[in-house]
Amino acid sequence: MKYLFATSNASKFNEISEIFNDIGLELEHCEIEIEELQSDSFEEIALHSARKAYEQLGKPVFVEDAGISVDSLEGFPGPFTKYVFYTIGIAGLLKLLEGVSDRKAEYTSVLAYTDGNQEKVFKGSCRGSIAREYRGDGGWGWDPVFIPEGEDFTFGENYSSKKEHSHRSKSARALADWLKTNG
Known part of the structure; x- marks a missing residue:
């Protein structure tokens, strides 16, 4: 069985697909337009988007809302x-942090699944800090400036480590494990 992941972000799909493949599950990329809820809650946004995706597709589906919090x-x-x-990009975030000594941050990933009857939310997080400059050209998004806790590299410098450390790997593994038992 293939599981539907609704996202317009090919990089997110590739990351989660790799984790699913490692666990023996197939993932299907479903690119649909969903009006994103504006909220200060990752969970609320992800659940809203999963419901909207299910309304459009009429099939079990999951979506992700993710972000970095400084x-x-x-x-x-x-x-x-x-x-x-x-809008302001990595350069803008680095500018906001100029002269700031506390650069601790957390990456958060919330995957919301619905089959029309049942809804489940899976959350993963990764503590770390924001580098003072771009480091590395691997990965995507904030990877060149995010240093996972206990490490001295950014995900941009060591993208392969993201599979082990990242917020997304934690939420995706939790969802995949649940789907193997319940899906």
């Missing part, structure tokens, strides 16, 4: 990460 910016950008990335 402690010294009181959790900003959080659920507004995509907007911030496409």
